[in-house]
Amino acid sequence: MTENSNTDNPSARNRSVPRAGALSRRRFNSLMAGTGLAVGGLAAGATALLPRPAQAAVDLTVFEWSGYDDPSMFPEFVEQYGDQPAFAIFAEEEEAYQKLRAGFQVDLAHPCTLSVGRWRDSGLLKPIDTSRIPRWSEIPASMLEAKGIKADGEIWFMPFDWGNSTIIYRQDELPDARQSYEMLLDPKLQGRVSIFDSVDEAFVIASGILGYDSHMDLSDEQIEKCTEVLRELHKNVRFYWGDPTALQQSMAAGEVLAAWAWTDSYLALKGEGVDVKFMFPEEGLSTWMCGMVMTEDAPGDESQAYDYLNAMLDPAVGKVLIDDWGYGHSNAGSYELAESELAIELGLTSDLDKFLEGTRFQGEIDPERREKMIEIFETVKLGG
Structure with missing residues (x-):
């Protein structure tokens, strides 16, 4: 937990x-x-x-x-x-x-x-x-x-x-989006991105961008590099979502154009007629x-x-x-x-x-290493 x-x-x-x-x-x-x-x-x-x-x-x-x-x-x-x-x-x-x-x-x-x-x-x-x-x-x-x-x-x-976590995005607003986690770092999306408020998923994104096979066995050096990616990503984050309904409302309104989310949010948005795409990123789905x-x-x-x-x-x-x-x-x-x-x-x-x-x-992470990752993620969310 x-x-x-x-x-x-x-x-x-x-x-x-x-x-x-x-x-x-x-x-x-x-x-x-x-x-x-x-x-x-x-x-x-x-x-x-x-x-x-x-x-x-x-x-x-x-x-x-x-x-x-x-x-x-x-x-x-x-x-x-x-x-x-x-x-x-x-x-x-x-x-x-x-x-x-x-x-x-x-x-x-x-x-x-x-x-x-x-x-x-x-x-x-x-x-x-x-x-x-x-x-x-x-x-x-x-x-x-x-x-x-x-x-x-x-x-x-x-x-x-x-079940899966991946990037879902407004295809009508981003028709040429790169099918990669790196899309979330695009400077043009400053303030238009949301990711799940989850240390595991945050490090999935960062480790994938850096080309690491997994976020579960990171060395201290790799954790530091992931931290830099998360700080860069934070510049684009409008909010870290905990309630999928709030995320879906923001995407439907066009406030958020790209998000790290679950399949059910994609399904809900499609059901509302929102032009969203479920990404199969080159780094792979998080499952x-x-x-x-x-x-x-x-x-x-x-x-x-x-x-x-x-x-x-x-x-x-x-x-x-x-x-x-x-x-x-x-x-x-x-x-x-x-x-x-x-x-x-x-x-x-x-x-x-x-x-x-x-x-x-996803699999279990060494408890001490995970505590370190939690501390980093909370600091990044506060702008540190």
Whole structure:
């Protein structure tokens, strides 16, 4: 987590809300319940007279974000066992981490790559036996190279959902914009740029401009060079955004012409008829990734845990994430089913490998080094 800058991590994002305009299964069930008709109840009523095979009692507890406890995230598991796991809900990863350290017992949890190393090094996790997840081979190889997944010859993390940060800009005002992070340094954009108030994303931008492979393993000298880039960028920044709605309003009004933002802001602006472009910069997209881990002191049925993980990799689940939530999924086959306008426009339905090429997946940074980066970023924002 960062101080005043921790919303770059999905742990501070509202991850229970599908993309604008989408009617997720969760929302649909809610609306139906309001009319006195529950989808689950209709299904149960239709099959109540049919004999059902005996099923094992569910002995599994999953530590999750709000919204991911919806059955659309694991329909095969419900079909197999006749019920869903028990869920414990957390609001952000630090809360989940501290509860697990205090002895709270669950079988599976859903952190992001920024946190996995810390959880593993604290003895909270056990390795994942990928041979027990039939769909593991359907995860793109490029995703499995993200920092935090592998350590000590073992797999500790199963990718599940992900999303992007990149530059979105007013194409009508900047028709010849260079497709690079360096666009944000253009003197002509003084006072017309906004970037996310995030130390991680700020250093993604700076390290990309300098040609570094990653912002996660910077030397002291490289951090100093990034600092100079951030000072130069600060001259163009109108404000550091924390609320995507405020950013979207400023871009719609033409006050901000270029911004480091999330896919959902692009989607919202397009929906308002604003002529914005989603950039595929030469330095690569910045991508957060979250997924599942197995806890060391898991009290439940390990076989059910593996069945649950495999159910989450179902391409049908991916279609919900992509089309209804605006997120990516870790099964490459999901994109063959996706049909949302955003997925088609971004090329997710045609060539996932091309989309992921050059992606800068985020991972954990050494805590002391990150504290130094936080201090620098806060100083730069104050004009120092």
